[in-house]
Structure formats: structure tokens, C-alpha cells
Amino acid sequence: MAAIDVELRNVTKEFPARGKDGLVRAVDHVSLQIYEGEFFALLGPSGCGKTTTLRMIAGFEDTSSGEILIRGRAVQNVPPFHRPVNTVFQDYALFPHMTVQKNVMFGLEMEGVPRIEAERRAEEALHLVRLPDIGARKPRQLSGGQQQRVALARALVKQPAVLLLDEPLGALDLKLRQAMQYELKAMQKSLGITFIFVTHDQEEAMTMADRIAVMDQGKVLQVGTPEDIYESPTSKFVADFIGETNFMQAEVAEANGEYAAVKLNETTFIKAVTGGQALTSGQKVTVALRPEKINLFPVKGLVEYEEGSTETAEEYQQSLMRVPNMNLIRGRVRQAVYIGTDTRYVLHIPGDQEVVARVQNFGLRSDTYFEDGQEVNMYWNAENARVLLQ
Amino acid sequence: MASITRRRPGPKQSGFMLALPAILWLTLFFLLPVVIVFVVSFLSRGRGGAGELPFTLANYERVWDVFRPIIIDSVWVAFVTTVICLLVGYPLAFFISTRKDPRMRSFALFMIILPFWTNFLVRTYALQTILGREGIVNTVLLNLQLLSEPAQLLNTPEAVILGLVYGYLPFMVLPIYASVERFDFRFVEAAHDLGANDIRAFLRVVLPLTLPGVIAGFILVFIPTIGAFVTPDLLGGTRGIMIGNLIQQQFRGSGNQPLGSALSVVLMAMVMIALLVYIRFGDKER
Ligand SMILES: Nc1ncnc2c1ncn2[C@@H]1O[C@H](COP(=O)(O)OP(=O)(O)OP(=O)(O)O)[C@@H](O)[C@H]1O
Ligand SMILES: [Mg+2]
Numbered sequence: 001m002a003a004i005d006v007e008l009r010n011v012t013k014e015f016p017a018r019g020k021d022g023l024v025r026a027v028d029h030v031s032l033q034i035y036e037g038e039f040f041a042l043l044g045p046s047g048c049g050k051t052t053t054l055r056m057i058a059g060f061e062d063t064s065s066g067e068i069l070i071r072g073r074a075v076q077n078v079p080p081f082h083r084p085v086n087t088v089f090q091d092y093a094l095f096p097h098m099t100v101q102k103n104v105m106f107g108l109e110m111e112g113v114p115r116i117e118a119e120r121r122a123e124e125a126l127h128l129v130r131l132p133d134i135g136a137r138k139p140r141q142l143s144g145g146q147q148q149r150v151a152l153a154r155a156l157v158k159q160p161a162v163l164l165l166d167e168p169l170g171a172l173d174l175k176l177r178q179a180m181q182y183e184l185k186a187m188q189k190s191l192g193i194t195f196i197f198v199t200h201d202q203e204e205a206m207t208m209a210d211r212i213a214v215m216d217q218g219k220v221l222q223v224g225t226p227e228d229i230y231e232s233p234t235s236k237f238v239a240d241f242i243g244e245t246n247f248m249q250a251e252v253a254e255a256n257g258e259y260a261a262v263k264l265n266e267t268t269f270i271k272a273v274t275g276g277q278a279l280t281s282g283q284k285v286t287v288a289l290r291p292e293k294i295n296l297f298p299v300k301g302l303v304e305y306e307e308g309s310t311e312t313a314e315e316y317q318q319s320l321m322r323v324p325n326m327n328l329i330r331g332r333v334r335q336a337v338y339i340g341t342d343t344r345y346v347l348h349i350p351g352d353q354e355v356v357a358r359v360q361n362f363g364l365r366s367d368t369y370f371e372d373g374q375e376v377n378m379y380w381n382a383e384n385a386r387v388l389l390q
Numbered sequence: 391m392a393s394i395t396r397r398r399p400g401p402k403q404s405g406f407m408l409a410l411p412a413i414l415w416l417t418l419f420f421l422l423p424v425v426i427v428f429v430v431s432f433l434s435r436g437r438g439g440a441g442e443l444p445f446t447l448a449n450y451e452r453v454w455d456v457f458r459p460i461i462i463d464s465v466w467v468a469f470v471t472t473v474i475c476l477l478v479g480y481p482l483a484f485f486i487s488t489r490k491d492p493r494m495r496s497f498a499l500f501m502i503i504l505p506f507w508t509n510f511l512v513r514t515y516a517l518q519t520i521l522g523r524e525g526i527v528n529t530v531l532l533n534l535q536l537l538s539e540p541a542q543l544l545n546t547p548e549a550v551i552l553g554l555v556y557g558y559l560p561f562m563v564l565p566i567y568a569s570v571e572r573f574d575f576r577f578v579e580a581a582h583d584l585g586a587n588d589i590r591a592f593l594r595v596v597l598p599l600t601l602p603g604v605i606a607g608f609i610l611v612f613i614p615t616i617g618a619f620v621t622p623d624l625l626g627g628t629r630g631i632m633i634g635n636l637i638q639q640q641f642r643g644s645g646n647q648p649l650g651s652a653l654s655v656v657l658m659a660m661v662m663i664a665l666l667v668y669i670r671f672g673d674k675e676r
Binding site: 058059060079080081082085086087089091093094095096097106107110111154155158 | 574576577579580581582583584585586587590594595598599
């Protein structure tokens, strides 16, 4: 395992509440280990404490309790200008009275790098962010995207151990943002610098990060790879925040080991992953299931395989039921919306609840299309459904 | 046909009409007096100190030969006053504008402006009393036995500087306050982030970005203090005389109006230089 670059141990930050007595807990007992060379994203809704966490790592805020270590060294008493980290600020904070070149050279001057060398390295950094030839301009003469790159160059030129980025793409339009996501990612990989990237955009985090920490109300709810977070959320909040999810209300019928049998109503049972949680029969739980994991086929008529052979719906149902851990239930289409690459169905299912299914459109629309009010068979692998308690 | 070709008054004309009173006012009471003073400064002294022909450069020669030391002293006193105002005013303005509580800021600003509620002359007389031989400063120092006899505080250039600093400090504090208030402290964080300690962050980022306020304050203090005559008159005595006092003397009773005018022109020239410096360096960033 790679070395740990940044470690947070039980870090809590409390601010005096505005306008009244008491404290606001912006960051609540957060522990994180961020590895060398990793692209780490802090993801969460507005006000969840991402910026505060980043500012404590940078040294702009003290911790109320807990410890922060950078490269194994506790940094509580190290001022920002002596920490081996640099920040790309949300609105860039380029010095308006200095040219772009002076901005980029500023950090090197503070280190006492000789002028000639500083100029050369500033030029290289501007080259790296693909902005040569603008060194003589003032920040206000640049577009938002260019300013963003200059801010990046200004931080990278210091060759920090860790680069902190606070929603650096937030101010850019969608196209530019997407382009920059891939560019940043590529740059991070080639430089090998640890990036800690704050965003409230789950797609951005999924696209760029090696690992993601999902935060809510000052707490870290889950840390994992994008795949972990998406496929195996451990809480309703994470499941809901990342992508679209169905939450089905159910009651535990039997829990043994990896899977639990839960019932949607008196006659409909499905299996779902327990994730090691202790469950007792009769317990009310939520089962999370991604819309794209649900497959549909007709109740009557023929089912067509991809290679062209056909089977009756009844035969197909029989073969599915022989597959271990396959969930199969009946539902009724409430709404069907064709949205290009797939069709989005709202289905009424046992337990008087609704779920959403997204079915990819392979062939012609008519092949896979179900009408409003039509009864359909729904199936999914139990490993895609998770029992969530919190 | 004139009624057809005549243009209706557009925005331009009405703008001029709106500005007309101000233009008349300035022409009558500013431009015209300046021209008069300029012309008179080249006249000879006539009866009762008024100007009369022929034209001469004698006034300027006299200014140069006789009054040069006082002019230099005046510039020096104004400069020292302005620098002291800056050294006191910048930290003060900085402190006030960085208070979190807006009520605290308003209160502090109010305290800065409060002295204006009392007439300047009255305040200067008060200082005269405080600094006098039997004033409160001497009394306290004598009672504490730090002095054996009263010190000469009044009628010194230092007393003039004290009075001017006291009078003009708000003119330094207010513009600096305004620019520090506008200053975005995230730039300091950015500077810290890039390795600058507090001092370097201040010198490289805070000071340059609040410089317009500093320069405005510099001008607002320097210009009135270089021409001051009340304060040197009341606190400076003969040793604290400034160019303003000279000008006043030339116009009082049977003085020498052409000489006073020449002194005024020299004073105006020095003020112009200060203003040119301001125009050149003052508002560059905005
Ligand atoms: N200086 C402060 N004083 C008081 N409360 C603060 C301060 N800074 C942050 N907070 C509070 O702490 C909480 C977390 O704020 P933070 O800025 O870290 O959120 P965030 O996750 O970065 O949100 P966003 O996505 O909106 O930037 C918020 O409730 C905020 O109001
Ligand atoms: Mg934030």
C-alpha cells in the first residue's frame, strides 16, 4: 500500500454560531487517510463541511479537536506558509495587481528561488497548463477558464506534496468543465502529486477521483472508489446522493449471512445484500436498487434473445427462477418515457410502492417498449439490491 | 424655416444646462481668482499694499531669496505631519475595518469623526491650553517630578505638527478605511498559501492593493497642511511660521498683495505637483 500523505484523525471543527450563543459543528469527527499520488475527492452537498476540511489541511483554520498529519508530521502548529501543500481557490484569488507571470512566480520568490530560475519555472508551469504567451497580462484580462489555469500553475509551480482544490471548476461552463476534468486528471497522473479535490458534483467526483469521501452534515459517511460508492452505498444518503436510486420499503423475513430475504408484501419476497449488518426478522428496512439494474420482460408472448432466438415469456421466467439469487416480481407500468438511449419506466410494485427502471433501447423502440398500465415481469440480481438501515 | 431646422434640445444640451450653474460658479469664484492672483503676483507693490504696474519678477525673487527657508520648512512640516498621520492612521484604519461586528466598525468611525463636531479653531485653542506653560501636560509632568521646570511645548514646530496631525488624521483614516474594507482577505490567504509570512503578505499584497486609499489620504492631508495658517499661528508662534502665515500677513492691513500672490502661486504649484503624483500613481488598479 502506498504511503499516507495526509491523515485526519478524529478532526472536529466548531464555529461560534452567528448571532446567537453556542457552536456550529462544521466538521464532525472526521478521519481520513489519503495516499501518496492519489486523486481524492471530498464530495457532499452545500454546507456539509468540505471547504472547512480543506482549509484545516491548508492551515487557514485551526482544528477544534483531533489531529492532522501531512507526510507523517502533525501540523497543528505549522502555519500555512510552512506546510507542503498549495491551494487552488474556488474563485482563484489571483493577485489583481500582478501580471500572470508575477502571480506564478510569487510562490517561488517566497522560497528565495533566484529570479532567472523562477522565471524559467513559471514559464514551464504556464506551459503545463497550456497558457504560454500570456505572462504579461493582468488576471482581469483573462477568461474564467484561463484564470483557473493560472491559479493551477501558480500552485503547481511550487511542486507541493499535496494540492488542494476547492471546487476549481465551479465557475466554468459545462463544456469547459468537462474538458478540464479530463485534463486535470491526466495532469495529476503524470505529475504524481496528491490531489484533494472538493466538489458537490457527484459526476465530477466519479469522473476524476481514485477515491471519494462522501460527506454530510460534517461527517464522512463513506470512503471508497467511485465503483464502491456507486455499487455498494452503505447509507441511504450516499445511495441517494450518487446517481438515481430506488428505495423500497420492506420487512426482514430471514437474515442469514450475505443475503437477507425481505418481503415487500405478504406474498412477495426478494433477496438483498446485508453488507454484514445485523438484522432481525420482522425489522423494517429499506432496500436500495439502481434503476438500470432492473430488467423487464412481458408477462405473455415471446421474449427475443440478442442473437435472435426466441422463447415464450413463461419459459423465460422458468429459466430465470433457476438462477440463484435472482429476484423476480410483477409490476405495472405507471409511466413510460422514451429518453433516447433508454426508456424510463415508473412501475407500481407490491407493497403499494413505485420504483423507476431504466431499460436500454437496443433495437427498434417497439421491441422493448411497454405501454402505460401494462403488467410486466421485473427481475434483477440480488447482489444489486442492498439492505440499508441508516 | 428656422423653426424646422432648429434641433430639439437633446440630452447633450440639457446636460450642459444642468452643469451651467456649476460652471459659472467655478469660473467666477475659482478660475477668475486664480487668474487674478497669478496676474497680481507679477505686479509691483502700490499704495496700501495693492498691486500696480509695472510688471516685475521682483516678488518671485524675494520669495526665493527671503522666504525659501520658510517654504522648505512648510513642506517639511506638511510632509512629517502626513507621514505621522499615515503611520498612525493606517494601523488604525486597518484595525477598524477588520472588526467583525459592523456595530463596532460604525462606532469606531463615529469616534474618528466626532472631533469635527467642534469647531477647528476651538479645538486648536484647546490644544494651546493643554500645551501651555501651565497646561495640563506640564502640570502633570511637574507633579510627577519628571520635570523640574515647565518645558517649552507651545510655540514650537513640534506643537504645530501635533496640532496638524490631530486635525487631519481623519482625512487619512477614512480613505484607508474605505480601501481596506474593500480589500479581499482571501488574497492574504493565497499569499500565505504560497509561502509568504505575515510581513511579506502585507508588503506584497495588502499594501499594494490598499495603496489608492493611502495615496488619497496622503493628498487629503498634505494639501491642507502645507497651506495651514491657523494651527501654526496658534501653536507655532514665531518659530513655527509656515507659508500660509506669510500669505495671510501679506494680505492683512497694509501688507504686500503682489508678494502674497507670488507666495500663493508657489503654494499652488506645490499642491499641483502633489496632485499630479496622485493622478499618476493613485488610481491605477481600478
Ligand atoms: N467562519 C465561519 N463561521 C461560522 N460558521 C462557518 C464558518 N465557515 C463555515 N461555517 C459553517 O460551517 C458549515 C460548513 O461550511 P463549509 O464552507 O465547510 O461547507 P461546504 O461543504 O464547503 O459548502 P459549499 O459547497 O456551499 O461550499 C456551514 O454550515 C457553514 O455555515
Ligand atoms: Mg465550500
